[in-house]
Amino acid sequence: MKISFRALAAASIAAISMFAGSAMAADKLVIGTDSTYPPFEYVDASGQFLGFDMDIGRALCAQMKVECTFVSNDWDGIIPALQAKKFDMILSSMSITPERSKLVDFTNKYYNTPPAIAVPKDSPAKTIEDLKGKTIGAQSSTTHANYAEKHLSGTELKLYPTADEYKLDISNGRIDAVIDDIVVLSQWVKSDAGACCKILTPLKSDPEINGIGAGIAVRKGDTALKDKLNAAIAAIRADGTYKKIQDKYFDFDVYGE
Known part of the structure; x- marks a missing residue:
């Protein structure tokens, strides 16, 4: 899992001036990802976002009944871009760590690998x-x-x-x-x-x-979106959707302990 930052607070402040406005309306969400990390996230020759994380994202959006689009962003600047409202959430194999939790709020984990x-x-x-x-x-x-x-x-x-x-x-x-x-x-x-x-x-x-697993990051205080995502993660785990996606990519339980 991709993971912890140094000098991140300074970068956050600098990046806020780069973007303006919220990403999209409540029924349309923008998902930020660093699309250079197969098999979790990558872009094919046609520009389509693929990988385990992308399929999980699509399943969560379907569960929440919202329209979602993906935006690629360099890893080093992905938290500042979220804070600056370039997108609504980060779904990019981001580990839940104490350091990052000072800057963003995380959902429950959706996978955990060493x-x-x-x-x-x-x-x-x-x-x-x-x-x-x-x-x-x-x-x-x-x-x-x-x-x-x-x-x-x-x-x-x-x-x-x-x-x-x-x-x-x-x-x-x-x-x-x-x-x-x-x-x-x-x-x-x-x-x-x-x-x-x-x-x-x-x-x-x-x-x-390394944190306690990969979670979805949302802006600090965005409790409504975090709660919806947590409910959707639980739902796709319960109805078999998660396992179907997992089995497409892995021959073991990627969710972890």
Whole structure:
């Protein structure tokens, strides 16, 4: 799951001047997402928003009987854009963390998966201890980057604006390992694009950093929308819609404990 920020408060203030007005009327909602994070969110060649998160979003909107549209936004500026009313909510694998909860309100979780590390297939590393002195790539402004800073002492952390960029660097031998959500890395190493690499190990989540699962972020005080979303999450879990979407992408329970 993509996750925690630094210098976010300053960025929030700066971004508020960039956008004006509310996103849409109450029966029409705009969903913000960083569409560079397959299999959770991505855009195909025709510009269609696809992925687990996008299908969950469509199911929630259908449950709430509202019309929804998706807007792509860079991850680093996605909370400031929400605060500035560019869109009504963030549905983008955003982990519920104490730091973010100071800036936005979160729904209940809609999935929860741990982080992991991937390395080249010919890497001599057998454990995370073997990565000391090595360079690890991560997407910037994420809990995975923060996890590496806290728990992977002795390594050099290299940050990238998107996951695609760290994947390119490890594929070309410019870094020694990468850290991200286990689902993202597992599906990537099974693809042609990720044939370079393998999962070294899953990691034990740190709740203070990784949070308690991915939630949908709304603006502070938007209790009405948060409550509607929570009710819709419970409803699609109860009627089988959630499982149908999950089974389209995963062969395990992505909802977690």
